[in-house]
Each structure stands twice: as C-alpha cells, then as structure tokens.
Amino acid sequence: MAVRTFIEAIREGLAEEMRRDPAVIVLGEDVGKKGGVFLATDGLWAEFGDDRVIDTPLTESMIVGTSVGAALNGLRPVAEIQFADFIFPAFNQIVSEAARMRYRTVSGATVPMVIRAPFGGGVHGALYHSQSVEAFFAHVPGIKTVVPSTPYDAKGLLRASIRDEDPVLFLEHKKMYRSVRGEVPEGEYTVPIGRAAVRRTGRRLTVVAYGLMVHYALEAAERVAEEGIDCEVVDLRTLRPLDRETLLASVRKTGKCLVVYEDNRFGGYGAEIAAIVAEEAFEYLDGPVSRLAGPDTPAMPYNHVLEEWFMLSPAKIADAIRRLAAY
Amino acid sequence: MTVADQHGSTAASGLAAAYGLVDADLVAMYRTMALARALDERMWVLNRSGRAPFVISGQGHEGAQVGIAWPLRRDHDWVAPFYRSIATCLVAGMTPRELMLAQFARGSDPSSGGRQMPGHYGHAGHHVVSVSSPVATQILHAAGIALAARIRGLDQVAMAIMGEGSSNQGDVHEALNFVAIHRLPFVFVVENNGYAISVPAERELSVRDVADRAAGYGIPGTVVDGTDVLACYAAARDAVDRARRGDGPSMIEAKVTRLTGHSSDDQQTKYRSEAELAETRALDPLPIFRDQLRAAGVLDEVAQLEIDGDVALAVEDATAFAEAEPDPDPATGVDHVFADRSSNEPPPPWHPAPREGAR
Numbered sequence: 185m186a187v188r189t190f191i192e193a194i195r196e197g198l199a200e201e202m203r204r205d206p207a208v209i210v211l212g213e214d215v216g217k218k219g220g221v222f223l224a225t226d227g228l229w230a231e232f233g234d235d236r237v238i239d240t241p242l243t244e245s246m247i248v249g250t251s252v253g254a255a256l257n258g259l260r261p262v263a264e265i266q267f268a269d270f271i272f273p274a275f276n277q278i279v280s281e282a283a284r285m286r287y288r289t290v291s292g293a294t295v296p297m298v299i300r301a302p303f304g305g306g307v308h309g310a311l312y313h314s315q316s317v318e319a320f321f322a323h324v325p326g327i328k329t330v331v332p333s334t335p336y337d338a339k340g341l342l343r344a345s346i347r348d349e350d351p352v353l354f355l356e357h358k359k360m361y362r363s364v365r366g367e368v369p370e371g372e373y374t375v376p377i378g379r380a381a382v383r384r385t386g387r388r389l390t391v392v393a394y395g396l397m398v399h400y401a402l403e404a405a406e407r408v409a410e411e412g413i414d415c416e417v418v419d420l421r422t423l424r425p426l427d428r429e430t431l432l433a434s435v436r437k438t439g440k441c442l443v444v445y446e447d448n449r450f451g452g453y454g455a456e457i458a459a460i461v462a463e464e465a466f467e468y469l470d471g472p473v474s475r476l477a478g479p480d481t482p483a484m485p486y487n488h489v490l491e492e493w494f495m496l497s498p499a500k501i502a503d504a505i506r507r508l509a510a511y
Numbered sequence: 512m513t514v515a516d517q518h519g520s521t522a523a524s525g526l527a528a529a530y531g532l533v534d535a536d537l538v539a540m541y542r543t544m545a546l547a548r549a550l551d552e553r554m555w556v557l558n559r560s561g562r563a564p565f566v567i568s569g570q571g572h573e574g575a576q577v578g579i580a581w582p583l584r585r586d587h588d589w590v591a592p593f594y595r596s597i598a599t600c601l602v603a604g605m606t607p608r609e610l611m612l613a614q615f616a617r618g619s620d621p622s623s624g625g626r627q628m629p630g631h632y633g634h635a636g637h638h639v640v641s642v643s644s645p646v647a648t649q650i651l652h653a654a655g656i657a658l659a660a661r662i663r664g665l666d667q668v669a670m671a672i673m674g675e676g677s678s679n680q681g682d683v684h685e686a687l688n689f690v691a692i693h694r695l696p697f698v699f700v701v702e703n704n705g706y707a708i709s710v711p712a713e714r715e716l717s718v719r720d721v722a723d724r725a726a727g728y729g730i731p732g733t734v735v736d737g738t739d740v741l742a743c744y745a746a747a748r749d750a751v752d753r754a755r756r757g758d759g760p761s762m763i764e765a766k767v768t769r770l771t772g773h774s775s776d777d778q779q780t781k782y783r784s785e786a787e788l789a790e791t792r793a794l795d796p797l798p799i800f801r802d803q804l805r806a807a808g809v810l811d812e813v814a815q816l817e818i819d820g821d822v823a824l825a826v827e828d829a830t831a832f833a834e835a836e837p838d839p840d841p842a843t844g845v846d847h848v849f850a851d852r853s854s855n856e857p858p859p860p861w862h863p864a865p866r867e868g869a870r
Contacts, residue, residue: 209662235661235662236662238658240689241685241688241689241692243685243688243689245651245681245682245685246651246654246682246685246686246688246689248651249648249650249651249652249654249655249682249685249686250651250652250654250655250658250686250689251655252651252652252655253591253640253651253652253653253654253655253656253657253658253659253669254655254656254658254659254662255655256640256652256655256656256659257589257655257656257659257660257663257667258659258663259659259662259663261655273681276645276648277648277651277682280643280645280648281643281645281648281652284643285641286847286848286849286850287626287847287848288623288626288627288631288633288641288643289622289623289633289635289641289847290623290624290626290846290847291846291847291850292621292633292634292635292641293633293635293640293641294850325848325855325856326848326849328849328854348850349849349850349851350849350850350854377854378854424856425849425853425854425855425856426856428857463859464859464860
C-alpha cells in the first residue's frame, strides 16, 4: 500500500471521484490554477478544466448557494471554504437552505453536495484561521458532519460524502494536512459515513475524540499506559450521524469517559457526547463524564505562547486521563 | 409557453401580433391572472374565517408575474420564486388544487407536505424551486441551476424572482456578480411594490430603480410597468432569449403595487394612508389588462363571463378538495430529514411512549 499524507489522500479522492462521475465539480476560492491555498485541489484544473474546477469570487454564501442550485440541477458539487473560519457568511445557505431542502420538499428536491473546510489550530493561524466550527453545524438536522483523522479515512469518507444523497460538511484539520501520513490502498474503496473506529483498545477509560485530537489522545494513551492506565480511544469520524453503538459499547466496558475536543468547551460538540453517555450509559459509569476542551475565549490567540496555552496537547490529555482514572 | 399549439387557434389581433402572440395566448394570460387573484382572495377568506392561520398575497403582482413567466419553457426552464409568486407558479404548471393544498398545509401538499407556511410553493417536476422565508437565498440557487445547465450542456434558463426589499440582501450581489462573470443563462426579476413590509422604497433603496444596479454588474437592466402585462412579457422574452442563446444574464424590474398588507398578520393602514391605498387600487393590473383586451377585441363580455365562471369553479373545486384532504400524519414528522431514516437521531430510549392520541 502506498503511504500518503492527509492532503494527498484528499486530493486523490477528489480526482478519482471526478474521473468516475462527470457530475462532480469543484468550486471555491483559488481552487483552480493555484490548486487551493493548501493545494488540496492541485492538478484538478489541469485535468478537468474551467467547467469543473471553478475559481469563485470571495463570496462564501455564493459558493454554497450556487452549490445548492447546481445540486438541484443534477450536479454533485464539492465546495471548498478556504478556511472554516470564513464559513459564516454561508451559514444561512447551509442551515436554512442546504440542510432543509429535503425536509421542506418532502424529498421532492435534494442537494447532494459536499462542503470541504480546513479547520483547527496549532498552525499560528490566530483568531480567524484556527477555529473549530463543528458545533454550529453538527447541531443541524439535515446535514451530515464528517471529520476524518487518517489519510485512509479522509479518502474513503470523502468518496462516501460525494456519493451521499444529502449535504455533507467535510472538516479537515489543517495541522494534519502534511504532518499525518498513512497507508492508502490503490483503487476503489469507501469508508461509510456514521461509523466510529476504536483506534486503541483498553479497559480502564474511554477517550472520545475526532480529527487531530485522535492523534493527541493516542499519544497520551501511550504515555499513561506506561503508568498502568489502559485507555481505549474512540475516533468518532462522523459527528452526525453519530455512531452511538461504538461509543456506548466502549463506555459501558470501561465505565469512564473523557471527551476531548479542541473547540472551546461551553456548548461544544463534546457536550452532546457527554450528554448521550450520561443518559444512555449512566448505570455503567464509574466516574463523572468529563470534557477536556479549549478555553472559553472567543477564538485562538496568535502569539505562540498563547496558542500553546489554548491548544490541547498529548500532555494535557494525559493529565486529564490521570485525574479521571484516579476518580 | 404559448397556447397556440394546444388549441390550434391562430387568430391574432393587432395587439397579439405586435408581441408575436395569438389571441388565445392573451386570453390564457388573462385567465391565469384572474385565477391567481381569485385563489388569493379565497385564501384571505379562509384566513379571516379561521380556516387557515396565515396567508401571504400576490395581489397586485399578477400582471408582472404572468407576463414575465410566460416566455419560460414549462418543465424545462427553472424558476426560483418568492412568497408572492402565486401567479408565477400557475404559469409554471402548478394547479389550483396544489396551491390550495399548500394553503391548508395538507399531507398531500406537493410543495412541502404541510411543513411550510402557506405561499412557500415548490414543485420539482415543474422546476419550481422551493421557496424559503429567509429572503433572496433563491437567487443563488437559480445561479447554481444556470451554472449546472451550462456545464451539462442543457439550454435551460434559470429565473430568480423577488421583491425590491429582498433585492438589498448580500446574496443578490454575490449572485449577480457570479452570473455576470460567467455569462450564465439567468434572468433576475424584481417585483418592486414600493414596500419592504412597512418600510417605503425611499428608506430601503438608495436608487429609484433597482434596475440601475444592473450596470454595476455589466448586465442589462430594464424597468417595466407591472400593470402592462405585455410590456412585461416582451421584456422577459428578450431576457430569456438572450440568456438561452448564450448572451448572458439580465435584470428586469417590474413596478407593481401591493394591494394587501404584507401578510394576514399585517395592518398596512398603520403605515400607508387611505389616499395612497386608493391610488394603489387604480394600479390593479387585472382590470387594466381586461380593459386592454376588451378594447383590442380579444375579449368580449361573453368570453369574460365564461372565464369568470371557470375561475370561480376552479377555486371552489380547489378549496373543497384541499380542505377535505387529511393533515400530515405526525408519524411522518421525522421523514425526509436524510435520504435514509437510519441517519436520524433516535429519540432517547427511556422517554415514555406518547399518550394514545397525543399530537
């Protein structure tokens, strides 16, 4: 199997889906000749041309709104929002339009489309190039939210997202683009939306994470393993629809649950995980369902000391594991 | 959408011939306007008699709506309308029964299965994009539809329609810039009735004519009198033809009047004077078009009475039919969230089962 970086896997997934299905188009800011600011679409314009790889003006609402229209008229658009931080001008088109079209037409009109957006911090991106936006969208019925953590999943889940009949928000942690490598098989495969993966098995405590935090959690689990704390790490992979079975099976086995997310804590996606575990695994719990998340500041600050203060790390996660394990 | 082929009648008065139409077209246009008006008026009666919680009206807009939608090819071109587009939806092929099913929010309502407020029409088969309440979003959908038509090599035209109040939204700028850059087969229609709910045009527009803004995108912008149905038709035909032959988008602004309050929940006498309201009634496109057709000899009293009778029957039939249809089944409330019901959030497992008959 070939080894690919996270972003190479995404690029290959896009190219292969575009070759497979002429209805797939890509649109966004700088996605054409430049190949995207992160080079996720590099080479696509040369292969597929102006019609299918469309450089748009700096207009996020238009990028999503025209994708909705193009999907209504038979295409499968893959829209790129250059940074997840800039998705908010499109919030209305995503929440009021894309996510509701099926419901409000009783499936008469549907919008199979993907919105790709790099999210997350730790790259000196400050307030407006670091945000985690998943909580805003995972809240909304009618749109799926996918957050892969490995190159294999990135490619397989992107393929599944493009083929899905509903809109999918596909969040890519930008710090992983070149720092995470992994094996990606040649040829056709997909990873189903809505299935979590147990990345590490253990009996003492369950750590629930997604995106970059999966890698940090695995590193933290290795550290505490040396101290005799045996952790299980669940990678959610899809935030909505959520794989409750895998989540609950793990917590019912370990009796303790630490939810790790990079976004600020209050009202974050991890709060929903904590609520579900409390509701549905209460009798199995041997300690408080705990959240480790970013501080409740409006966004991530720039200065490297402040950024490190904001970001989670394997060390911070290991500390939280120790505290919960000792409860 | 000419009717000459359907009826085989090719008689053309001077009036019809001046627009490349036959008399049967003009009569059909008038009939559609009259039908839209009568349905709309019935919806208000239903509201005021407690049989429908809400109505939003197209009264005063029908001339512009019928004239402008007439050149579209039914079930081929696309229209992204707004919540006053009752006559537009009739031209696009929706039936009085379908519109009344939306008014009563019945389970069989093809627009939304009773999920949306009345007036939020949509019909996939007729290429009518589902109307939502956040205004102007549909212009981007129409832009995307036009983009898809171009990419797929289809000769479709996409038309987006809204009021002048909505035309101030940012999505309008983003859409017009994009369709103009790519010279997409797109027509933007503004039905300017002078009010955004209660706010008059001089407080919501920096220019007198929204069409002036077309120049900023390098596309043609035309102002038409919304009481002149055939002028609306001619402007739209030019715009649709231009779009279809690949010469790019354009804008049409029809000056219309709003004969009713914003909706059944609005009392427009609070912000419009009696004198002004009396003036608006003189700008009602329905009697103006009727008189024009009478003067041209296209419509005589017998034909007019026949149309009035047909329209009254259609309204009765649609009302009785829709009112008798069942409400949606609450068990279907969680349908159509995703393609696959297994993607829905399950209810919490420990919640008590709903009481028998509870809704």
